[in-house]
Amino acid sequence: MTDVKTGFNPLFLREEELRQGIELLFFAYRDFTAEPDAILADYGFGRAHHRVIYFVGRHPGITVSDLLEILRITKQSLSRVLGQLVMEKFITQRPGLRDRRQRLLELTEKGIELERQLTERQRARIARAYREAGAEAVDGFRKVLLGLVEEADRARFPSRSPHRRGG
Template identity: 55%
Template sequence: MDDRRGPSLLFLTDEQLKKGIEAMFFAYRGFTADPDRILEKYTYGRAHHRAIHFIHRSPGTTVNNLLAILGVTKQSLNRVLRTLVDDGLVESRVGHRDKRERHLFLTPKGLELEAELSDAQRARMRQAYREAGPDAVQGFRQVLEAMMDPDQRRHFSTLKEPDS
């Protein structure tokens, strides 16, 4: 097979795929361990972390957009947002064009928590990327993007590149 992705991957065995799946499970545990310890201090969970992350990535995002990105129920997101708003981490503003819309922004307190959570994950990823090398980093991102459902990939591609 001669295509842009390189030689055929038909040589992958079920055992190699199983090891890849297991590696994803353990890597995810490691990737979430540091933020989990931080979130524990606030009695927050991963849903709070995801909301904080994506509100930070797209200040002013609407509740409906956040629902689409996170793929959770409105009831579930409302619980998370209510906590974050009540605790002074997120501000919800009424839309200028559509008064029914709610636009979400992190407060200074929310920005502090976001930075603490992101710093922990960036440190872990930076170390892993250094160990793996640039070719592996590019391949890793390609694999992750290929695993996304089309709708998830669309949301991922619309996120602006962060300022370096």
């Protein structure tokens, strides 16, 4: 039985531990977004633009509705940001082949360059944290974060294939 007085809890779910988890997420996310935000400001863009650029870069040819599902915002919100990015030639639209109602989105060369510049900072930050924490910690990080994500979106994260040593 759980011993409240001594602070021992077999499920490791003590209040303090959970609050630290909450705060780690807050501080990590705060610092994780700060660097790209500064770069975006130079372009007159904001974090919303980064998200669009990121996911279009990640899924070339993505449809507007798929992007909306990822971002969980309204089409009107997306429209403003996406419109700017298309107008300023960071993203191109082309009609779908099977379904010509769709506007498939892709980064232009310019868009790829900005995406690279933005994501580079975040990649470097993650890389450093991964390196310092070690491979085993990275597995735990992934496992817990995946548990925080809604069931429906977990399929976006296939479990890694093991490292092929020399193969």
